[in-house]
Amino acid sequence: MKNSQKKQNVSGADLGVLLNTPAVPMRQPRTTRTTQTIGQILAAAERVFAEAGLAGATMAQLAAACGLPKANLHYYFGTKEALYTEVLQTILTLWLDAADAIHPAASPRAALTAYISAKMAHSRTRPYASKVFANEVLHGAVHLRSYLGLELRRKVDEKAVVIEGWITRGLMDPVDPRHLFFLLWAMTQTYADFDAQMAAVLAVPSLGSADFAVGEALILRLVLRGCGLGHDLKGTDR
Amino acid sequence: MKNSQKKQNVSGADLGVLLNTPAVPMRQPRTTRTTQTIGQILAAAERVFAEAGLAGATMAQLAAACGLPKANLHYYFGTKEALYTEVLQTILTLWLDAADAIHPAASPRAALTAYISAKMAHSRTRPYASKVFANEVLHGAVHLRSYLGLELRRKVDEKAVVIEGWITRGLMDPVDPRHLFFLLWAMTQTYADFDAQMAAVLAVPSLGSADFAVGEALILRLVLRGCGLGHDLKGTDR
DNA sequence: GTCTATATATCGATAGAC
DNA sequence: GTCTATCGATATATAGAC
Numbered sequence: 333m334k335n336s337q338k339k340q341n342v343s344g345a346d347l348g349v350l351l352n353t354p355a356v357p358m359r360q361p362r363t364t365r366t367t368q369t370i371g372q373i374l375a376a377a378e379r380v381f382a383e384a385g386l387a388g389a390t391m392a393q394l395a396a397a398c399g400l401p402k403a404n405l406h407y408y409f410g411t412k413e414a415l416y417t418e419v420l421q422t423i424l425t426l427w428l429d430a431a432d433a434i435h436p437a438a439s440p441r442a443a444l445t446a447y448i449s450a451k452m453a454h455s456r457t458r459p460y461a462s463k464v465f466a467n468e469v470l471h472g473a474v475h476l477r478s479y480l481g482l483e484l485r486r487k488v489d490e491k492a493v494v495i496e497g498w499i500t501r502g503l504m505d506p507v508d509p510r511h512l513f514f515l516l517w518a519m520t521q522t523y524a525d526f527d528a529q530m531a532a533v534l535a536v537p538s539l540g541s542a543d544f545a546v547g548e549a550l551i552l553r554l555v556l557r558g559c560g561l562g563h564d565l566k567g568t569d570r
Numbered sequence: 571m572k573n574s575q576k577k578q579n580v581s582g583a584d585l586g587v588l589l590n591t592p593a594v595p596m597r598q599p600r601t602t603r604t605t606q607t608i609g610q611i612l613a614a615a616e617r618v619f620a621e622a623g624l625a626g627a628t629m630a631q632l633a634a635a636c637g638l639p640k641a642n643l644h645y646y647f648g649t650k651e652a653l654y655t656e657v658l659q660t661i662l663t664l665w666l667d668a669a670d671a672i673h674p675a676a677s678p679r680a681a682l683t684a685y686i687s688a689k690m691a692h693s694r695t696r697p698y699a700s701k702v703f704a705n706e707v708l709h710g711a712v713h714l715r716s717y718l719g720l721e722l723r724r725k726v727d728e729k730a731v732v733i734e735g736w737i738t739r740g741l742m743d744p745v746d747p748r749h750l751f752f753l754l755w756a757m758t759q760t761y762a763d764f765d766a767q768m769a770a771v772l773a774v775p776s777l778g779s780a781d782f783a784v785g786e787a788l789i790l791r792l793v794l795r796g797c798g799l800g801h802d803l804k805g806t807d808r
Numbered sequence: 809g810t811c812t813a814t815a816t817a818t819c820g821a822t823a824g825a826c
Numbered sequence: 827g828t829c830t831a832t833c834g835a836t837a838t839a840t841a842g843a844c
Contacts, residue, residue, distance in 0.1 A: 366827085383709060387626030391820060401829050406821060463708055466763075470701055470708070471621060473766040480770030488771050511781075511788045514768055518760035519753050525704075528711040530752055532718030533726050543749075550749045554796035558788075562795070604809085629838060639811050644839060811844080818837075826829080 370408055373398050377419050382460035385467045386416050386475075417475055420468060423461040424479055430454065434491045440504040441561045444516075445552060451520035452548045456541070462524035488513055505560030512559075519551045608646055611636050615657050620698035623705050624654050624713075655713055658706060661699040662717055668692065672729045678742040679799045682754075683790060689758035690786045694779070700762035726751055743798035750797075757789045 362370075376398035380389045391412055395402040409415035433446035455462055468476055492509035499506050523530070527539050534543065556562040600608075614636035618627045629650055633640040647653035671684035693700055706714055730747035737744050761768070765777050772781065794800040 369827095385623050385625060385705075385709060387623055388709070390818085392818090402820085403822080403829060404827085407827075410821095412820065466708055467623075467705070469764050469767045470704055471623060471626070473770070477770070480767055481773070484767075485771050485773060507788060507791070508784050510771060511785050513771075514760060514764070514785065515757050515788060515792065517767075518756040518764070522752060522756035526707050526752070526756070529707045529718055529722075529755075532711070532715070533723050533748060533751075535719070535723060546746050547749050547752065550745060550753060550796075553745070554753065554792040557795040557800070558792035607809095628836085630836095640838085641811060641840080642809085645809075648839095650838070809844105811842105813841085813843100815840075816838090819835085820833105821835100822833075823831085824829105825831100826827105 369400075369404075373400070373405060373408060373415070374419055374422060377415055378422075378460045378464060381416060381419055382463035382467070385471075386413070413475075419464060420475060423458075423465055424476075424483075426458070426461065427454070427465075428483065428487055431487055431491050434494055436494050436497055440495075440498045440559065441556060444555055444559065444561070448516065448520060448548065448551055448555065451516065452523065452544060452551070455520055455524035456544050459524035459527065462521050466521065466525045505558075507559055512555075516551075516555065519547075519554075523547050607638075607642075611638070611643060611646060611653070612657055612660055615653055616661075616698045616702060619654060619657055620701035620705070623709075624651070627654075651713075657702060658713060661696075661703055662714075662721075664696070664699065665692070665703075666721065666725055669725055669729050672732055674732050674735055678733075678736045678797065679794060682793055682797065682799070686754065686758060686786065686789055686793065689754065690761065690782060690789070693758055693762035694782050697762035697765065700759050704759065704763045743796075745797055750793075754789075754793065757785075757792075761785050 373394075377389075377394050380394050380397045383389075384393065389412070391402045391405060394412070394415070395405055398405075405415060409418060430447060430450045433450060434443045438446075469480075473480055488510060491513070495504075495507075495509040495512070498504050523539065523544060530543070531538050536543075553562065611632075615627075615632050618632050618635045621627075622631065627650070629640045629643060632650070632653070633643055636643075643653060647656060668685065668688040671688060672681045676684075707718075711718055726748060729751070733742075733745075733747040733750070736742045761777065761782060768781070769776050774781075791800065
């Protein structure tokens with residue numbers, strides 16, 4: 333932890349706008365081969381970082397996961413931490429858009445349903461991404477401070493205005509919009525982050541699509557009813 | 571990772587019943603001084619493991635956190651992993667009891683309210699414990715396999731029967747009891763585990779008791795209404 | 809029981825051949 | 827761009843004086 337300043341040109345502290353800020357100074361226009369290799373490394377790294385965390389993952393593991401020598405990873409990304417922040421970037425760009433189901437023209441019921449469905453799809457299809465993000469926030473979000481405090485906060489503020497508008501127009505019951513988001517994130521992401529616990533409690537080797545369906549139905553039930561939108565709920569969630 | 575078999579007498583694999591199974595063979599009856607020292611180490615370790623994870627925490631950090639030389643920690647616990655599993659133990663014993671608010675004689679509304687309140691109190695008063703647990707599950711729960719699959723599963727099965735009974739007697743709407751637990755855990759624990767994200771979105775340095783109160787009220791609202799228990803909800807959650 | 813000093817392993821990162 | 831070999835730093839764990 334003392335050699336942090338030695339070579340790394342990217343650390344949590346100097347992440348600026350964060351998005352569209354490559355961790356490594358852009359070299360010459362990349363060849364297709366190079367782009368492919370980088371993509372493979374990032375995909376493999378997402379899984380390794382999800383399973384071991386930043387500190388727990390070793391360059392040897394990361395290299396083995398994508399079938400390359402360690403030196404190649406250093407060639408492309410410089411340091412382990414730089415590779416990690418690039419993995420985080422790809423996750424963030426993937427995520428911010430989901431909330432756009434929530435816009436003034438939509439009905440609260442349709443918007444919340446679509447948002448929950450999208451978030452559950454993310455947990456089902458990209459569980460490693462969710463775990464990397466969860467691990468980062470869990471340990472203080474030191475590599476995400478600017479993202480959380482600037483871009484995410486801005487997005488949430490924007491969506492909170494939409495929800496406040498729905499409430500003012502009497503379209504849904506009054507609830508705190510930001511805490512509603514906190515709970516939506518918690519309920520949907522837990523199906524990716526805590527799958528080990530769920531599988532153990534359910535006595536299954538791993539979660540299946542049926543488990544996700546039951547969970548999504550229950551989340552919908554709680555949220556829609558909790559917001560006063562559950563008047564014509566069809567069926568139950570089991 | 572190759573020297574795992576060298577000295578450690580406790581690893582995730584050979585945790586038996588887990589509770590009441592000391593990680594280190596019990597020495598002679600402990601003196602008050604020794605018990606105190608062990609308690610201080612465990613308390614400090616909970617915080618360090620919460621902030622850095624098992625892999626990220628170093629013996630030097632752990633030693634500094636409790637003001638002792640590294641060698642003393644090795645004297646009491648043998649290995650870092652053994653110290654970690656003991657920290658996990660103390661957390662588990664603290665947690666299993668909260669669910670006992672849910673028993674057949676209670677009303678669903680009172681039981682769920684008490685359970686949510688207890689879980690939120692845990693997130694507020696023992697956030698480090700929650701984070702250590704979250705980190706462990708996030709990375710596959712390799713040190714908790716037997717606990718999750720035996721004791722926790724047994725407890726959840728038991729409480730699921732209680733909830734099924736309430737449903738059968740028409741005291742609450744039909745919901746999947748196990749997934750209800752998953753969501754209750756997610757919503758309450760997120761106030762400990764993801765506090766960094768919440769603080770950033772809310773633009774505050776850290777969460778205060780008011781934030782916990784708003785969160786608890788909203789969780790109550792969603793759960794009680796979602797279970798058909800919200801007929802006479804007093805007030806709103808903001 | 810407590811502590812300093814140190815052995816040994818492993819990690820991140822790099823040098824330099826190809 | 828790719829890879830092998832290796833350096834230097836840091837980590838866990840222990841030896842042994844007190």
